[in-house]
Amino acid sequence: MTVAQAPLLEMTGIDKTFPGVKALQRVDFRLFPGEIHTLMGQNGAGKSTLINVLTGVFEHDAGEIRLGGEPVRFATPLEAEAAGIRTLYQEVNLCPNLSVAENIFAGRQPVKRGAIDWKTIHTRAREALANLNISLDVTRSLDAYPIAVQQMVAIARAVSVDARVLILDEPTSSLDDGEVARLFAVLRQLKASGIAILFVTHFLEQTYAVSDRITVMRNGEREGEYLARDLPVDQLVAKMTGHERMTERLKGGVSDVSNLSRKDNGFAPFVSLQGVGRRGLMNPFDLDVRPGQILGLAGLLGSGRTETARLVFGADRADTGTIQVDRKNVKIRSPRDAVRHGIAYCPEDRKKEGIVAELSIRENIVLALQARRGWWRMLSRARQREIADDYIERLGIKARDAEQPLGLLSGGNQQKVLLARWLATEPRMLILDEPTRGIDVAAKFEIMDRVLALCAKGLAILFISSEVSEVVRVSHRIAVLRDRRKVAEISSDTSSGDAPLSEAQVYRLIAGGES
Structure with missing residues (x-):
């Protein structure tokens, strides 16, 4: 990346409002070819909403998006993909009943003589995984592998196609240090080839290991854009949280x-x-x-x-x-x-084994407690609300109220609700x-x-x-x-x-x- 380069992607003055919530307010963001740009912020800061606006999941209320200097407005994620924007989301959104190879090449299977060319699919799938230093039986069903392996398959799918912009939303959340190192090696190769990479993570060490620039968001607004080398970690944390107290606590460790x-x-x-x-x-x-x-x-x-x-x-x-x-x-x-x-258990895969996204925060929090009491000893609606409101306050869950569907909350707030569910059982x-x-x-x-x-x-x-x-x-x-x-x-x-x-x-x- 050179200073004289024009941005490949530029978002200017982006606003997005949901009922009762201003998710984005006048957000500017730019991404240059051949760089890794990390988006940082607390849960609820607006990172995922910004990505969803960019990729056509949500329609923005105000502002402009330019790709390659031309104004764009994607109505669907498929339109964004067709324009060269590939996204890997935090939760593994693959088809567990299909094989590893089928997941990597879903929707773009090579065809030979009018039929799917399975030999080529299996060969290319093995090659895509080999680029991540992973060897798997690509003919096995994806659900035969643990969540961390599924995450690597999703990464292989995302980087196995030509893309102008690659968006990685928490891609390392289930990976150990070895997998992270292999992923970063691949990202540096892609960066060298001129691909613009938008990286979202909560891991501070990973941010500084791979980032050229950092954009910090807080409360739906852009706090600032910085060269990674010019932003010490304590200042990054202070800017993300808005509290100098967090800086002091970081120096002493994540927890006391x-x-x-x-x-x-x-x-x-x-x-x-x-x-x-x-x-x-x-x-x-x-x-x-x-x-x-x-x-x-x-x-x-x-x-x-x-x-x-x-x-x-x-x-x-x-x-x-x-x-x-x-x-x-x-x-x-x-x-x-x-x-x-x-004994209580908060599982690793909160989306599949933990939360019930369609139910409210209140219903999710009292679920285990009610199950233990039995349905013949129903908690009153008032008591349910009292318990839910208590844990919303104690754990700092960011939500409109206890009746908001859990699926609308950020991943971090969903995790807090899951913790609250089990703490409620004492x-x-x-x-x-x-x-x-x-x-x-x-x-x-x-x-x-x-x-x-x-x-x-x-x-x-x-x-x-x-x-x-x-x-x-x-x-x-x-x-x-x-x-x-x-x-x-x-x-x-x-x-x-x-x-x-x-x-x-x-x-x-x-x-x-x-x-």
């Missing part, structure tokens, strides 16, 4: 976990698993989750993090081992059993699988502060994140997983002479080294 005692509290495990496993899913493992402690699960993609959580919660039934709750042997054959024993143990996936910095503060406060009051927490740094930062103990087996467990009881937990130590164990 340092104020919690690292010492083993001596409590008996609330949940204890001995030799629990499932053939073909997870090798037998032992695990203790204690009241007032956070047990982190660390491992690379495919190590068994989510599989472990699902076995604990009964979403997948174990075929070996025993489970104890409060020192008593129990059978957890289903999530209903787990909830009855005081669980004794909470399983959090990627709770900060797709969440901005301020929302991470809010969510993790609430979780840590509950932990300090005795809640047992099983915490999963693909960010090893985050696992290290919040955990009292860490179980390290590799190839669907538990390979080590480390703690940081500094009063007993243990060294503080470190990323290097975890990565060494993941790689097969000694602690």
Whole structure:
């Protein structure tokens, strides 16, 4: 990118209003060929709305969009694609019942002698994945692979076609460090070829690893545009949040976990698993989750993090081992059993397994509590609203009111509603699988502060994140997983002479080294 270049894409004075909400106000944005431009902002800042206006999902109320110097106004995403704008959204929007190859080439299958050329499709699909250093059986159904692999397939689809503009909305939210590095290598190749890349992320390190420029949005307005090299991370956070307080907290870590005692509290495990496993899913493992402690699960993609959580919660039934709750042997054959024993679970894929987008915020929040009470003990509408309003305020959920359909909220606010659903049941143990996936910095503060406060009051927490740094930062103990087996467990009881937990130590164990 050179300073003298004209923008390939330019949005000027963009306004967009929904009933009761000004989503965008006089927003300017420009994107140059051969650059990676990151769009930053808290949940609800207007990032997704701006992208949806650009790609024809929403029609803007005012302003102008120019592509290659010519005014454009896309009525549908297909029109935007035809003009050379390709978009990869945060949630994997593929067809799980189709094969990997069919998903990569859906709508543009090569034809030979009047029939689909399957040999060519399979070859090209393998080549598209090879560009990301991924080897898969492209003839297998997409739903045979975990969500992180599905995300890489979506990325392969997005970058396998000629495009003038490539929009990536939270493409790394389910990827581990290795996948992120491979994706960034591909993005740099595309950038070198002259493609303009609009990158949306909540990960600060990734922003500075790959960005040429950064545009910051706040409350539906553009706060400013900056060269990445001229915007220190503390200033970026302050501009995103509008609060200098966040800058100080960032310097001290995402959450005030340092104020919690690292010492083993001596409590008996609330949940204890001995030799629990499932053939073909997870090798037998032992695990203790204690009241007032956070047990982190660390491992690379495919190590068994989510599989472990699902076995604990009964979403997948174990075929070996025993489970104890409060020192008593129990059978957890289903999530209903787990909830009855005081175990709650926020899953990784909130869109598929968590939220009910068509229901209101109120209905989503009281869902688990009502299910536990039974439908013969219905919560009154007034009591439901009281509970929902309480958690909207406590978790800082940005919404018009509790009756707003959950599907209209940003991803971060949906995650807060999902957390509120389980907190409303007053669980004794909470399983959090990627709770900060797709969440901005301020929302991470809010969510993790609430979780840590509950932990300090005795809640047992099983915490999963693909960010090893985050696992290290919040955990009292860490179980390290590799190839669907538990390979080590480390703690940081500094009063007993243990060294503080470190990323290097975890990565060494993941790689097969000694602690």
